[in-house]
Amino acid sequence: MAQKNNDEQFKNVISHAKEYGFVFQSSEIYDGLSAVYDYGQLGAELKNNIKTYWWKAMVQMHENIVGIDSAIFMHPKVWKASGHVDGFNDPMIDNKDSKKRYRADQLLENKIDELYSELNNFSSENKAKFEEFQQEILGLSDEGQAAWIPSFKDEDGILDNAKYPFVDEASWRFVKKGLALEVEMNLALKSENLGQLKDLIVDYKVICPISKTSNWTDVRQFNLMFSTQFGAMAEGSDEVYLRPETAQGIFVNFLNVQKSGRMKIPFGIAQIGKAFRNEVIARQFIMRMREFEQMEMQFFVRPGEDKKWFEYWKEARLKWHMALGTNPEKYRYHDHVKLAHYANAATDIEFEFPFGFKEVEGIHSRTDFDLTQHQEFSGKKMQYFDNDLNEEGKPYGNYVPYVIETSIGLDRMFLLTMINAFEEQDLSTDDKQDSRTLLRLHPALAPYKVAVFPLTKKDGLPEKAREIMDALKFDFNCIYEEKDAIGKRYRRQDAVGTPFCITIDHQSLEDNTVTIRHRDSMEQERVAIADLADIVGKAVSWKTLLA
Numbered sequence: 001m002a003q004k005n006n007d008e009q010f011k012n013v014i015s016h017a018k019e020y021g022f023v024f025q026s027s028e029i030y031d032g033l034s035a036v037y038d039y040g041q042l043g044a045e046l047k048n049n050i051k052t053y054w055w056k057a058m059v060q061m062h063e064n065i066v067g068i069d070s071a072i073f074m075h076p077k078v079w080k081a082s083g084h085v086d087g088f089n090d091p092m093i094d095n096k097d098s099k100k101r102y103r104a105d106q107l108l109e110n111k112i113d114e115l116y117s118e119l120n121n122f123s124s125e126n127k128a129k130f131e132e133f134q135q136e137i138l139g140l141s142d143e144g145q146a147a148w149i150p151s152f153k154d155e156d157g158i159l160d161n162a163k164y165p166f167v168d169e170a171s172w173r174f175v176k177k178g179l180a181l182e183v184e185m186n187l188a189l190k191s192e193n194l195g196q197l198k199d200l201i202v203d204y205k206v207i208c209p210i211s212k213t214s215n216w217t218d219v220r221q222f223n224l225m226f227s228t229q230f231g232a233m234a235e236g237s238d239e240v241y242l243r244p245e246t247a248q249g250i251f252v253n254f255l256n257v258q259k260s261g262r263m264k265i266p267f268g269i270a271q272i273g274k275a276f277r278n279e280v281i282a283r284q285f286i287m288r289m290r291e292f293e294q295m296e297m298q299f300f301v302r303p304g305e306d307k308k309w310f311e312y313w314k315e316a317r318l319k320w321h322m323a324l325g326t327n328p329e330k331y332r333y334h335d336h337v338k339l340a341h342y343a344n345a346a347t348d349i350e351f352e353f354p355f356g357f358k359e360v361e362g363i364h365s366r367t368d369f370d371l372t373q374h375q376e377f378s379g380k381k382m383q384y385f386d387n388d389l390n391e392e393g394k395p396y397g398n399y400v401p402y403v404i405e406t407s408i409g410l411d412r413m414f415l416l417t418m419i420n421a422f423e424e425q426d427l428s429t430d431d432k433q434d435s436r437t438l439l440r441l442h443p444a445l446a447p448y449k450v451a452v453f454p455l456t457k458k459d460g461l462p463e464k465a466r467e468i469m470d471a472l473k474f475d476f477n478c479i480y481e482e483k484d485a486i487g488k489r490y491r492r493q494d495a496v497g498t499p500f501c502i503t504i505d506h507q508s509l510e511d512n513t514v515t516i517r518h519r520d521s522m523e524q525e526r527v528a529i530a531d532l533a534d535i536v537g538k539a540v541s542w543k544t545l546l547a
């Protein structure tokens with residue numbers, strides 16, 4: 001079968017997710033609600049399994065990490081302290097002709113990508129040299145970066161071949177324009193210069209993909225938090241927010257958990273829960289949603305040990321992803337050159353989606369910013385007394401702990417898992433055309449572990465099959481099917497990722513054996529019914545992922 005292009009593959013995954021009950025558009029009968037999705041009968045199972053994998057890896061496998069479940073509503077001051085009320089904004093711009101709204105920074109990023117696409121004409125050596133040069137520039141101070149802009153914008157500028165051997169490429173003109181725009185955009189975003197963002201959109205001739213015009217409004221800031229009224233109006237209601245991240249529920253419970261759990265530093269608090277962001281533009285299916293779920297862990301450490309723990313979690317989290325058997329080339333780290341004001345290190349774990357490498361998880365070294373902010377806004381001490389002895393033999397004493405955060409989007413992980421598992425296989429032979437759609441999910445994540453099929457609907461086979469199903473269902477999520485030819489039933493289970501199909505035939509009644517079919521290899525073997533629980537149990541065990 002011809003290699004499907006990425007767009008087509010992505011479309012196929014989306015329609016597959018709907019056809020087999022993984023993901024539906026929310027309120028679909030009313031034409032849906034933009035960027036809100038429901039998980040169907042199999043989606044809910046897969047999502048639960050991903051959560052379980054994360055929870056076990058973080059909480060169960062670490063003696064010093066505990067999990068909580070904090071409320072979605074929080075005191076409004078929490079979001080003042082965290083900086084979300086004043087700073088959780090996206091710059092937006094409308095096209096007056098199409099009436100479509102965009103994030104100004106994303107329009108510019110698309111333009112930068114377009115200009116950088118000329119890098120494909122560079123030799124790999126020159127490309128690497130350029131990337132090194134680019135990192136060097138982006139690592140300069142704001143003034144240092146700004147000083148470079150005029151030479152990047154000059155069509156004939158920087159032709160010093162000795163220093164920049166890549167500049168003789170014809171495509172350099174576009175690439176350096178891309179670099180100029182990247183630097184200018186970063187500086188404008190940092191200084192929140194909305195006029196400058198608009199100027200860049202105009203200067204670089206960014207057009208609306210729908211109307212194809214550059215008839216833009218001004219750029220405005222747009223806060224991403226949803227707000228609502230808390231309490232009846234008559235009693236004097238207050239504006240509250242739907243939490244835009246789960247992390248703050250952890251920070252405000254730091255003292256509660258530390259004291260009640262008698263936790264000693266270093267320790268972590270984990271949580272899985274809903275978060276809400278009024279994204280200016282939401283796209284790419286469940287990649288960017290307005291209601292989504294996060295799996296976050298805040299790890300509290302002694303000041304000065306933050307770098308060490310940042311490195312630890314960076315590695316540990318990529319290992320968690322890789323244990324699923326994903327091709328390592330599909331993952332990469334993206335270390336942040338520009339850091340948020342409170343962070344001293346940050347990296348994204350990116351996965352190569354059909355639409356390019358994108359963030360799935362962030363690992364941030366957040367210093368003592370969050371706890372100090374809450375200390376200031378609440379008036380409550382957010383300190384820890386460390387009675388371990390330092391090098392001088394004295395207790396470390398009181399301090400506000402530093403924090404390393406790992407934050408992964410559950411829905412993005414779900415999408416990654418579906419994309420990674422989805423495969424259309426050509427099984428044609430010389431005399432017969434054939435194909436199958438397969439979800440090559442890790443058995444521990446598969447919604448159903450076992451499908452139980454009586455070969456026919458008579459001769460006592462369904463009864464025997466039910467007996468087997470009834471024995472297995474306590475430990476494994478099973479599905480029973482007796483309709484259609486066996487081949488068709490196998491294909492349906494391949495499409496939803498069921499690792500094992502068990503077929504009960506006439507021989508089963510005589511010798512208590514069945515055929516077990518393996519999803520990926522399609523191989524079948526005859527095994528004793530008494531061995532089934534062991535065979536399935538080994539393959540789907542969490543140990544295969546966690547050990």
Ligand code: ATP
Pocket residue numbers: 245277279286287288289290292293294359360361362407408409410411412
């Ligand atoms: P992005 O740059 O893609 O908007 P972010 O840097 O704002 O993401 P964080 O605030 O670090 O994201 O959130 C942690 C994780 O939550 C992200 O890595 C992502 O997996 C997930 N996430 C964030 N926003 C959304 C969203 N709107 N829909 C689905 N998942 C999201």
